[in-house]
Amino acid sequence: VSAAAAYVSVSRLRVAPERCAELVSAFQQRAHLVDEFDGFVALEVWESDREPGEIWMVSRWRDRQAFTRYMRSQAHDVSHQRIDAELRAAIKLERLEHMRGFDVVAR
Amino acid sequence: VSAAAAYVSVSRLRVAPERCAELVSAFQQRAHLVDEFDGFVALEVWESDREPGEIWMVSRWRDRQAFTRYMRSQAHDVSHQRIDAELRAAIKLERLEHMRGFDVVAR
Numbered sequence: 562v563s564a565a566a567a568y569v570s571v572s573r574l575r576v577a578p579e580r581c582a583e584l585v586s587a588f589q590q591r592a593h594l595v596d597e598f599d600g601f602v603a604l605e606v607w608e609s610d611r612e613p614g615e616i617w618m619v620s621r622w623r624d625r626q627a628f629t630r631y632m633r634s635q636a637h638d639v640s641h642q643r644i645d646a647e648l649r650a651a652i653k654l655e656r657l658e659h660m661r662g663f664d665v666v667a668r
Numbered sequence: 669v670s671a672a673a674a675y676v677s678v679s680r681l682r683v684a685p686e687r688c689a690e691l692v693s694a695f696q697q698r699a700h701l702v703d704e705f706d707g708f709v710a711l712e713v714w715e716s717d718r719e720p721g722e723i724w725m726v727s728r729w730r731d732r733q734a735f736t737r738y739m740r741s742q743a744h745d746v747s748h749q750r751i752d753a754e755l756r757a758a759i760k761l762e763r764l765e766h767m768r769g770f771d772v773v774a775r
Contacts, residue, residue, distance in 0.1 A: 607767035660714035
């Protein structure tokens, strides 16, 4: 975590609980394309401890512009296409949140 | 960000938009107590880009047990008491989410 990660995109997804592992694996493939993109800081996948099947994809960016450029890029299209079509159809995007991060405290 | 941050607590808060700066400042005070707690990894404050007054307090922990121990600790009580009573009363906790983090990719 660094103060440079000033923009955070949170995609709140839902899948059938038994498909969580498959979805995580799909994100691991995807990560390889995003990780060289200018302004990309980090990608995490969080799984709800209480709501089975609720998964958050949390990506961090230098700024909003970097995120917007990525969303419009070919790299983003390709990474989406990599996800199996049947799995993609089974994922429900419940909410997309954009946050400005600040005040980072780390040990 | 490190793979050791396996447990994430997200408090989704709401205050009047004009009080956001005051709330962030209160968290900065609070951070000084949590940051030596066993199992604490990081604390961030995220502010919604679209919903004025929506603030997420995101804390990371080595594991769920460390988080639970902190929540029951005197350090937690003291840090809460440090927040001005009038401000505390103006903060609405909309949702508390507990996530297991995995699959961290960072540049």
